[in-house]
Amino acid sequence: MFPCLIVDRSQEGFRLRGNFRLKRGQLIELILDDPVDSVRCEVIWVGKPESRQVGEVGLQTVGK
Numbered sequence: 001m002f003p004c005l006i007v008d009r010s011q012e013g014f015r016l017r018g019n020f021r022l023k024r025g026q027l028i029e030l031i032l033d034d035p036v037d038s039v040r041c042e043v044i045w046v047g048k049p050e051s052r053q054v055g056e057v058g059l060q061t062v063g064k
Helices: none
Strands: 004-009 013-018 027-030 039-046 056-061
Touching: 013 039
Parallel strands: none
Antiparallel strands: 004 013, 013 056, 027 039, 039 056
């Protein structure tokens, strides 16, 4: 488990900021406040080192 900050949230997904190494296409489980309320997501984009979004990832929720 890796702690992160939810920067933005919509019906389609999340934008997170944290210290982790994720790859585009990777499936993850985002645990919000309660592990029972976890959300399965796919990594859609990863912020590039030279961009303003360095350290951020974009996630799209996927069905169970």
